[in-house]
Amino acid sequence: MTEAITRLGRCTLCEAMCGLRVTTSGNRIVGIRGDEDDSLSAGHICPKALALADLRDDPDRLRSPVRRTEDGWRDISWEEAFDLVAERFARLRRRHGADSVAVYLGNPVTHSLGAMTHAPAFADLLGTRNRFSASSVDQLPHQVVARLLYGNQWLLPVPDVDRTAYFLVFGANPAVSNGSLMTAPGMGRRIRALLARGGTMVLFDPRRTETARLGAEHHFVRPGTDAALILAMVRVILDEGLARPAAYIDGLDEVRDVLAPFEPERAEAAAGVEPGTVRRVAREFATAPAAACYGRMGVSTQRFGTLCQWGIQLLNIVTGNLDRPGGTLLTRPAVDPIRTRQIDPGHQGRWRSRVRGLPEFGGELPVATLAEEIRTPGPGQVRGLLTVAGNPVSSTPGGPALDEALAGLDFMACVDFYVNETTRHADVILPPTEPLERDHYDLIFHMLAVRNTARYVPAVFPKPPGARHDWEIFRELGRRYGRFLRSRAWRAALMLRMPPERIVDLGLRTGPYRLSLKKLRRSPQGADFGELRPSLPRRLQTPRRRVHAAPPSLVAAAEEAVSELLEPPEPGALLLVGRRQLRGNNSWMHNSGRLVKGRARHHLLMNPGDMAARGLGEGDLVSVRSPAGVLTVEASASQDMMPGTVSLPHGYGHALPGVRLSVARRLPGSSVNALTDPASLDQVSGTAVLNGVPVTVERCR
Numbered sequence: 001m002t003e004a005i006t007r008l009g010r011c012t013l014c015e016a017m018c019g020l021r022v023t024t025s026g027n028r029i030v031g032i033r034g035d036e037d038d039s040l041s042a043g044h045i046c047p048k049a050l051a052l053a054d055l056r057d058d059p060d061r062l063r064s065p066v067r068r069t070e071d072g073w074r075d076i077s078w079e080e081a082f083d084l085v086a087e088r089f090a091r092l093r094r095r096h097g098a099d100s101v102a103v104y105l106g107n108p109v110t111h112s113l114g115a116m117t118h119a120p121a122f123a124d125l126l127g128t129r130n131r132f133s134a135s136s137v138d139q140l141p142h143q144v145v146a147r148l149l150y151g152n153q154w155l156l157p158v159p160d161v162d163r164t165a166y167f168l169v170f171g172a173n174p175a176v177s178n179g180s181l182m183t184a185p186g187m188g189r190r191i192r193a194l195l196a197r198g199g200t201m202v203l204f205d206p207r208r209t210e211t212a213r214l215g216a217e218h219h220f221v222r223p224g225t226d227a228a229l230i231l232a233m234v235r236v237i238l239d240e241g242l243a244r245p246a247a248y249i250d251g252l253d254e255v256r257d258v259l260a261p262f263e264p265e266r267a268e269a270a271a272g273v274e275p276g277t278v279r280r281v282a283r284e285f286a287t288a289p290a291a292a293c294y295g296r297m298g299v300s301t302q303r304f305g306t307l308c309q310w311g312i313q314l315l316n317i318v319t320g321n322l323d324r325p326g327g328t329l330l331t332r333p334a335v336d337p338i339r340t341r342q343i344d345p346g347h348q349g350r351w352r353s354r355v356r357g358l359p360e361f362g363g364e365l366p367v368a369t370l371a372e373e374i375r376t377p378g379p380g381q382v383r384g385l386l387t388v389a390g391n392p393v394s395s396t397p398g399g400p401a402l403d404e405a406l407a408g409l410d411f412m413a414c415v416d417f418y419v420n421e422t423t424r425h426a427d428v429i430l431p432p433t434e435p436l437e438r439d440h441y442d443l444i445f446h447m448l449a450v451r452n453t454a455r456y457v458p459a460v461f462p463k464p465p466g467a468r469h470d471w472e473i474f475r476e477l478g479r480r481y482g483r484f485l486r487s488r489a490w491r492a493a494l495m496l497r498m499p500p501e502r503i504v505d506l507g508l509r510t511g512p513y514r515l516s517l518k519k520l521r522r523s524p525q526g527a528d529f530g531e532l533r534p535s536l537p538r539r540l541q542t543p544r545r546r547v548h549a550a551p552p553s554l555v556a557a558a559e560e561a562v563s564e565l566l567e568p569p570e571p572g573a574l575l576l577v578g579r580r581q582l583r584g585n586n587s588w589m590h591n592s593g594r595l596v597k598g599r600a601r602h603h604l605l606m607n608p609g610d611m612a613a614r615g616l617g618e619g620d621l622v623s624v625r626s627p628a629g630v631l632t633v634e635a636s637a638s639q640d641m642m643p644g645t646v647s648l649p650h651g652y653g654h655a656l657p658g659v660r661l662s663v664a665r666r667l668p669g670s671s672v673n674a675l676t677d678p679a680s681l682d683q684v685s686g687t688a689v690l691n692g693v694p695v696t697v698e699r700c701r
């Protein structure tokens with residue numbers, strides 16, 4: 001019997017960065033609870049933290065490299081795997097040019113320190129313009145707007161939830177997601193505290209969500225129309241003389257001009273929100289002692305995602321709530337690559353995708369175009385693919401078409417520890433250590449948190465013999481691939497040789513608190529630098545440190561959008577939206593028995609009236625059809641759905657041939673991304689439209 005030991009850890013499954021106390025016995029986890037002393041999470045955890053034990057023990061999780069052969073997967077040595085990947089990518093480059101190998105970086109890259117520091121460096125070494133990531137099915141509109149308004153794509157003001165008096169939210173469900181681009185573990189508790197101190201939360205969402213149920217004032221909004229609503233609110237505030245912008249704001253006259261068509265009465269026909277509500281909320285927001293407006297997936301991954309995010313920034317800007325305590329503020333992270341200008345401030349249109357001519361942003365192309373880049377022959381065709389911590393077959397629009405395209409690649413390698421819907425096509429899979437086996441410092445989410453904190457979390461378990469961390473995989477791939485290059489990419493090669501803790505140490509030393517890794521390690525619970533503080537205009541990276549509120553590209557986009565945006569819906573039409581779930585994590589935690597147990601959660605939620613109109617009963621199998629595809633799923637009545645809208649969660653549909661997820665495979669449900677359309681993008685940013693997808697629903701015969 002080994003003695004039980006409790007160690008401090010951190011959950012890296014979502015953006016909340018909850019502090020953990022992990023009790024171990026030898027190599028096993030015997031208990032996980034929240035760490036009450038963590039200054040950010042204060043003991044909070046959600047059910048997913050406990051599933052870290054399932055992830056650790058999961059017999060389906062790969063522990064060493066595998067190669068696909070005609071008789072199935074064969075274990076191979078790391079040496080063989082590294083040589084094979086380096087050689088095959090080099091060969092493609094030699095024959096067809098660097099762009100013939102594409103890279104896709106998935107969401108957990110941001111949650112693994114070593115993937116964060118080393119995967120982009122290896123992609124640099126590959127030198128391809130066909131770079132993709134989960135950003136273009138996620139937060140890209142925020143980055144586009146931040147670059148245009150504040151001069152850097154990562155200058156993302158965070159809502160000061162703990163001090164605000166008025167929290168206005170569009171298309172986010174933080175009670176389930178625990179916040180995104182707003183690291184605030186325990187969002188339920190924080191929202192209840194806001195209401196308890198007499199504050200207000202107003203939520204616009206086509207579903208009455210778990211967040212609405214915490215006591216927020218909730219309004220239905222027709223999917224895809226928020227921009228009309230948000231811009232109408234800005235207009236009301238400007239018209240009624242309620243604007244109080246800071247001295248460094250320019251361009252509000254141009255904003256006023258472009259907003260002329262956005263009358264609350266016209267917005268009503270499209271969005272289904274009463275003009276009286278729009279006016280009242282706008283006035284309350286403008287006159288509250290401190291107010292913060294925030295919007296996430298529902299208003300990012302929709303047809304006017306960038307206009308929505310512009311409108312949200314404008315609401316904060318015109319009311320003087322940008323950079324005000326209780327409004328929205330920038331963090332001051334201990335490692336601050338924005339300040340030291342080590343991070344790309346963002347650029348757009350330096351090159352375009354080959355087939356559809358879509359502009360890059362910040363060096364990446366919209367992932368909605370990946371399948372056609374693989375399928376379309378000709379010079380520059382994508383023939384090889386590296387995916388890192390991603391599952392684009394499940395998570396990107398037109399997943400089934402991408403699935404087919406992947407089968408036609410010359411060579412595919414994946415850095416991942418599961419054989420999932422995507423990696424089943426790989427020639428080689430290189431599995432990294434699991435999250436509790438490695439040290440962690442959060443380079444991204446400290447930058448987006450509601451408090452300034454810094455924490456270095458040593459691994460809970462030692463690295464198993466023979467295992468490799470994400471960064472070690474890329475360092476080794478880089479070393480071998482580099483031998484094939486005629487000219488050396490020095491910067492990338494140098495970066496690949498540096499261990500992540502060195503990079504963190506350097507970042508801390510050059511950061512605003514002049515820390516070092518040694519100093520930070522002395523406080524195992526982390527350092528707390530307190531609440532967010534005003535820092536504008538000093539931190540702006542725009543010319544003359546001023547904010548031009550009406551960037552020409554956004555003005556043009558708003559003008560162009562007017563007729564489509566203000567168009568009333570066709571009677572009887574249905575629009576599909578997404579739904580995140582507390583017991584799931586995008587496409588990849590469904591193999592945890594303890595998360596998926598209990599009732600099924602994959603149903604299509606529909607308003608009872610819409611079901612009756614189609615003669616549907618509870619649990620009926622229906623076929624859902626969009627311009628892009630069709631799927632079958634059980635329907636379930638929900639009074640929480642706005643009439644004319646239906647909701648499906650993403651990340652289901654695991655039962656494809658070869659997928660090695662024995663628990664997940666047994667789950668019913670289909671991939672919603674069979675319905676989302678790779679042709680349908682937010683024009684400004686290239687972000688996929690995942691919400692507000694037109695569908696028809698009928699009973700399966």
Ligand SMILES: Nc1nc2c(c(=O)[nH]1)N[C@H]1C(S)=C(S)[C@@H](COP(=O)(O)OP(=O)(O)OC[C@H]3O[C@@H](n4cnc5c(=O)[nH]c(N)nc54)[C@H](O)[C@@H]3O)O[C@H]1N2
Binds near residue numbers: 209299302586
């Ligand atoms: N438990 C859990 N937590 C997670 C994740 C997870 O998979 N599971 N994923 C993490 C990730 S990667 C992210 S990016 C975050 C996302 O965090 P959130 O954005 O907070 O999460 P979603 O559930 O996608 O919330 C989107 C909401 O928008 C609504 N919506 C859809 N269309 C529209 C629209 O047109 N207008 C408006 N106003 N609303 C609309 C939907 O009904 C939904 O309630 O969550 C993170 N946290």
Ligand SMILES: Nc1nc2c(c(=O)[nH]1)N[C@H]1C(S)=C(S)[C@@H](COP(=O)(O)OP(=O)(O)OC[C@H]3O[C@@H](n4cnc5c(=O)[nH]c(N)nc54)[C@H](O)[C@@H]3O)O[C@H]1N2
Binds near residue numbers: 105138396650673676
């Ligand atoms: N319809 C629809 N589609 C969506 C969304 C939606 O709301 N609706 N949400 C979108 C959003 S916000 C996101 S972020 C994306 C997510 O989409 P992706 O990033 O493409 O996929 P994930 O489901 O996060 O899959 C993560 C993969 O990373 C692996 N992994 C986990 N940890 C590690 C690690 O430490 N190292 C390595 N190397 N691999 C690891 C897992 O095994 C899994 O295979 O989905 C998007 N797709």
Ligand code: SF4
Binds near residue numbers: 012018047048049
């Ligand atoms: S909210 Fe849940 S998944 Fe997210 S970090 Fe905390 S415990 Fe992990």
Ligand SMILES: [Mo]
Binds near residue numbers: 107
């Ligand atoms: Mo995401």
